[in-house]
Amino acid sequence: MKPGQVKIREATNQDADSICLIASQSKELEAYQESGWYSPEQIEKWINGQKVIALVAESEGKVIGFALATFNSDKETGYLEEMAIDSRSRGKGIGKLLFNEVFNQLKGEGANYFYALVQEKNQGMVNFMEKHGFKKGYKFYWMDKSL
Numbered sequence: 001m002k003p004g005q006v007k008i009r010e011a012t013n014q015d016a017d018s019i020c021l022i023a024s025q026s027k028e029l030e031a032y033q034e035s036g037w038y039s040p041e042q043i044e045k046w047i048n049g050q051k052v053i054a055l056v057a058e059s060e061g062k063v064i065g066f067a068l069a070t071f072n073s074d075k076e077t078g079y080l081e082e083m084a085i086d087s088r089s090r091g092k093g094i095g096k097l098l099f100n101e102v103f104n105q106l107k108g109e110g111a112n113y114f115y116a117l118v119q120e121k122n123q124g125m126v127n128f129m130e131k132h133g134f135k136k137g138y139k140f141y142w143m144d145k146s147l
Helices: 013-024 027-033 041-048 094-109 122-129
Strands: 007-010 053-061 061-072 075-086 113-116
Touching: 007 094, 007 113, 013 041, 013 053, 013 061, 013 075, 041 053, 053 094, 075 094
Parallel strands: 075 113
Antiparallel strands: 007 053, 053 061, 061 075
16 A cells, blocks of 8 residues: 555544544553543544544545544644554554644644654654654653543
């Protein structure tokens, strides 16, 4: 598959199951899998939310990746919440296509600062982000509590 055969488009509610499947199979997103964040209902809420970017990469009518980001107009910042590519489609430039579209949309909204949190052990994403001009910042602990 060549990146030229991949279409990047806005996610719709019909994509929620595909996004959930990709997320559930992505070892990099394991922290969310226990919390139930990746339910079709949660994804639909995200897709229909305010000041969000929800994109999918599609090839031959099948969703093979997604990116979710937010824009904070008060702070003029963009945050890459999640990005994952189906394991069979990795290494083919699809992440770059998604990332570039998120970046362009955030810039178009007025963002002048773009950030993401990346797990320390996710060296593939760390390398990806550095390749795109990001620098490592502070280390944090992931802390959560079910409500």
